Amino acid sequence: MIQAFSIFLLNWLTNPVHEFRHERDYVAPEELPFLRRMWWTLCVINSPRGVGWSYEVANTPPRPSQPRWSFVREKLSSAFRWFLFLDLAQSYQRSNLLFSRGNMVLLSQGHSLPTASILARLCSLVGMIAMQYSLLAAIFVAFGFSLPRDWPDIYGRWSDTYTVRRFWGRTYHQMLRRLTAGIGKAFCCALGLRPGTWASSYTQLYAGFAISGLIHCGGDLMVDPSLFGASFPFYILQAVAITFEDAIIGIVRRSGVKVPRLLAHLIGYTWAISWLCICAPWSVNWSLKSGIVFTDRIPLSLIDRVIPGLGKVVARCVYVFTTSLDAKA
Numbered sequence: 338m339i340q341a342f343s344i345f346l347l348n349w350l351t352n353p354v355h356e357f358r359h360e361r362d363y364v365a366p367e368e369l370p371f372l373r374r375m376w377w378t379l380c381v382i383n384s385p386r387g388v389g390w391s392y393e394v395a396n397t398p399p400r401p402s403q404p405r406w407s408f409v410r411e412k413l414s415s416a417f418r419w420f421l422f423l424d425l426a427q428s429y430q431r432s433n434l435l436f437s438r439g440n441m442v443l444l445s446q447g448h449s450l451p452t453a454s455i456l457a458r459l460c461s462l463v464g465m466i467a468m469q470y471s472l473l474a475a476i477f478v479a480f481g482f483s484l485p486r487d488w489p490d491i492y493g494r495w496s497d498t499y500t501v502r503r504f505w506g507r508t509y510h511q512m513l514r515r516l517t518a519g520i521g522k523a524f525c526c527a528l529g530l531r532p533g534t535w536a537s538s539y540t541q542l543y544a545g546f547a548i549s550g551l552i553h554c555g556g557d558l559m560v561d562p563s564l565f566g567a568s569f570p571f572y573i574l575q576a577v578a579i580t581f582e583d584a585i586i587g588i589v590r591r592s593g594v595k596v597p598r599l600l601a602h603l604i605g606y607t608w609a610i611s612w613l614c615i616c617a618p619w620s621v622n623w624s625l626k627s628g629i630v631f632t633d634r635i636p637l638s639l640i641d642r643v644i645p646g647l648g649k650v651v652a653r654c655v656y657v658f659t660t661s662l663d664a665k666a
Contacts, residue, residue, distance in 0.1 A: 338555025342516045342548065343382065350523045351392075353381050358391045385512045388487055394514040396507045398490040408485035409475045416471035423464030424640045427633070429457045455617040465634050466510060467491050499605030500586075501612055502579045513552060517545035539580065546576040560627055571620040578612050 347353055354366050359380070366377045387393040388400065401408055433454060474488035491510050498504040521541035522532075530537040550572030557564040589596065596604075 338552045338558070339513075339516070342520065342552060346516055346519050347381070350519060353378075356391070357381055360389045385515050386489075387515060388489060392515065392519075394511050394518065396493060397511060398493050400487075400489045401485040403485060405478055405485060408488075409479045412471045412475035412478070412488070416468050416475065419464050419468035419471060420635065421639065423461055423468060423635060424638055426457045426460040426464060427635065428638060428640050429453075430461065433457070452614050455614050455621065458617075458621055459613070461634060463492075498609050499602045500579075500582055501575060501609050502582065504609055504613075505575060505579075513549055516552070517548045520548050521545045542579060543573070543576045546572045557623075560624075564623060564627065567623040568620060571616055574616050574619065578616070582608065 351357070357366075359377075362377075366374060369377060381390075384390060385394075386397050388397060403411070470488075470491040477483045478485055478488065493508045495508055497507045518541070521544040524544045525532070525537045525540050528540065530540055547569075550569040553568040553572060554566055557567045
């Protein structure tokens with residue numbers, strides 16, 4: 338599905354040869370030899386964030402400036418840390434019945450335990466993306482295919498996640514932003530909406546998350562054609578949540594109430610995390626029922642070899658803690 342939207346954007350909404358330029362382009366792409374043009378085209382297709390390109394997406398993390406081999410060592414170290422992070426999340430999932438049986442949903446384990454399960458599922462996804470990215474960065478820079486400055490961090494600062502908007506727009510990876518923003522702006526242009534207006538902003542917001550939802554529906558289709566569309570509600574609900582929080586923030590600002598920054602951020606973190614846990618069932622339940630559990634993203638578990646049974650101990654502790662919370666509630 339992502340390929341279809343990329344073709345639509347690059348062939349119908351833009352003219353890459355005339356509109357796109359890389360910071361190291363010294364001649365126009367149409368003047369390059371055939372093989373160089375092929376490489377240039379591959380770089381455009383495989384640069385979704387547009388790092389170093391004229392179409393670089395907003396809120397890309399700062400670009401690295403360290404020497405080549407220092408960068409390679411750092412990325413290999415980062416990949417190993419993300420591996421341990423992913424390994425721990427998967428060890429917990431393998432010890433949780435929710436991820437080993439195909440007839441359970443999140444709330445079948447009470448009201449508190451699903452939060453831990455959601456975090457484990459999210460952490461495994463976050464860890465896998467970051468580990469793969471770090472390894473690719475190390476390999477491409479080590480072999481001289483690219484420079485360290487071409488590989489900014491895959492994620493922004495997690496401390497920025499004090500609103501749902503900032504989570505999706507700054508912290509989480511921006512790999513789909515070229516598509517969502519590009520098509521969203523084209524949609525606004527087709528409707529005659531002026532850039533910078535309220536109507537344009539929220540049309541882009543809903544169009545962007547609709548595009549993201551449709552892209553992820555391609556994954557639904559790969560699992561089972563009957564599941565097509567199962568992922569869509571989760572993504573379109575993010576636009577609804579952002580609209581809600583924008584309204585609340587606007588009301589507070591217009592009221593003249595001065596909220597201390599620390600308190601505002603604390604409330605924001607609580608809201609953002611709570612919302613992601615509330616809406617997670619729309620993304621997780623259907624995949625659990627379909628047997629898409631992803632407890633073996635990495636075939637080798639270092640944690641299970643070094644500390645056998647750690648996952649079971651963690652799962653047991655989490656179960657006891659959350660059960661006590663449910664009992665008190």
